[in-house]
Amino acid sequence: MFSNYELSLAFIGGGNMASALGAGLIGKRCGANDVHVIDIDEATRERWAAQGVGTAAAPGPELSGQKVWIFAVKPQVMKETVAACRPYLKPDTLVISIAAGIDSATLARWLGTPDAPWTRLVRCMPNTPSLVKAGISGLLALDGVLDTDRTVAQQLLKAVGEVVWVDNDDQLDAVTALSGSGPAYVFLFLEALIAGGEKLGLSAEQSRALALATLNGATQLAGLSPESPATLRERVTSKGGTTAAALSVFEQQGFTPMVHDAMQAAYNRASELAREFSK
Ligand SMILES: NC(=O)C1=CN([C@@H]2O[C@H](COP(=O)(O)OP(=O)(O)OC[C@H]3O[C@@H](n4cnc5c(N)ncnc54)[C@H](O)[C@@H]3O)[C@@H](O)[C@H]2O)C=CC1
Ligand SMILES: O=C(O)[C@@H]1CCC=N1
Numbered sequence: 001m002f003s004n005y006e007l008s009l010a011f012i013g014g015g016n017m018a019s020a021l022g023a024g025l026i027g028k029r030c031g032a033n034d035v036h037v038i039d040i041d042e043a044t045r046e047r048w049a050a051q052g053v054g055t056a057a058a059p060g061p062e063l064s065g066q067k068v069w070i071f072a073v074k075p076q077v078m079k080e081t082v083a084a085c086r087p088y089l090k091p092d093t094l095v096i097s098i099a100a101g102i103d104s105a106t107l108a109r110w111l112g113t114p115d116a117p118w119t120r121l122v123r124c125m126p127n128t129p130s131l132v133k134a135g136i137s138g139l140l141a142l143d144g145v146l147d148t149d150r151t152v153a154q155q156l157l158k159a160v161g162e163v164v165w166v167d168n169d170d171q172l173d174a175v176t177a178l179s180g181s182g183p184a185y186v187f188l189f190l191e192a193l194i195a196g197g198e199k200l201g202l203s204a205e206q207s208r209a210l211a212l213a214t215l216n217g218a219t220q221l222a223g224l225s226p227e228s229p230a231t232l233r234e235r236v237t238s239k240g241g242t243t244a245a246a247l248s249v250f251e252q253q254g255f256t257p258m259v260h261d262a263m264q265a266a267y268n269r270a271s272e273l274a275r276e277f278s279k
Contacts, residue, residue: 010066012085013073014039014048017098020131024160036066063088071097075273078102082110094149095121100176101273103169104142119144122153125172125180135161138175177266
């Protein structure tokens with residue numbers, strides 16, 4: 001499948017997440033000239049055009065020629081954007097939405113009709129490490145989605161990282177709170193480590209190298225080791241030593257409940273977005 005770039009792709013919204021996916025997919029699953037980007041922002045269109053991608057400011061008949069459409073606009077403008085693209089749907093168009101919160105049934109209704117919701121639809125929650133083919137995406141297909149469409153969606157997202165199928169929209173909101181938003185949590189921790197190293201007397205360069213390699217090394221070790229993260233943590237923690245001193249501060253200041261509260265806030269926000277923008 002997709003040999004000789006059998007895939008043609010439209011990004012509707014060509015911003016941060018579409019760019020991350022495009023960078024991983026172009027040259028692997030499709031050529032630049034198999035991609036069409038619709039974005040209202042001129043500078044964004046110019047960035048894509050510089051890679052040889054066709055662009056437009058608004059949907060038009062050229063959309064009908066693209067086999068897979070990826071909606072990558074903000075949830076706030078999904079409804080109007082879907083309505084503008086809908087006239088160009090063909091019976092075999094596979095629609096993938098990466099918008100946070102907007103649930104599958106709502107999307108199916110917007111794309112089809114209340115009596116005949118669109119079935120060729122996969123909801124997806126990717127993340128920005130897709131830019132370097134180290135992403136992970138949650139995927140959701142409602143009952144009735146063709147196996148071939150599931151396979152196409154999976155192969156597309158596998159080109160930029162791993163995929164995890166989930167069973168319902170609530171689980172996809174949980175994926176959003178963990179891996180969709182998660183890179184930002186990691187970057188925040190990275191920023192804190194770098195600034196902390198500098199406060200303790202390291203140069204910015206030394207601190208950045210040490211912090212990056214520590215996160216990289218620890219996550220690689222956790223991924224490759226049969227041991228649990230808790231066991232690996234204990235192996236670093238000498239009794240009465242430096243790590244124990246640091247971890248007791250994390251515990252006193254409620255690190256784990258804070259992470260859980262943050263994830264719950266992201267999850268709740270996904271439901272709010274659905275309520276606010278799915279009417
Ligand atoms: N940034 C991330 O890490 C992730 C984002 N997402 C989802 O991806 C979607 C896009 O997010 P980002 O790329 O971060 O936002 P972004 O703001 O970088 O990109 C959105 C793009 O849509 C364009 N746009 C706005 N209205 C439009 C319209 N009517 N027609 C065509 N284009 C239009 C904007 O000009 C912009 O370039 C959101 O729904 C978000 O929930 C999902 C996973 C991760
Ligand atoms: O912040 C957001 O709403 C989007 C969804 C996951 C990552 N970025």
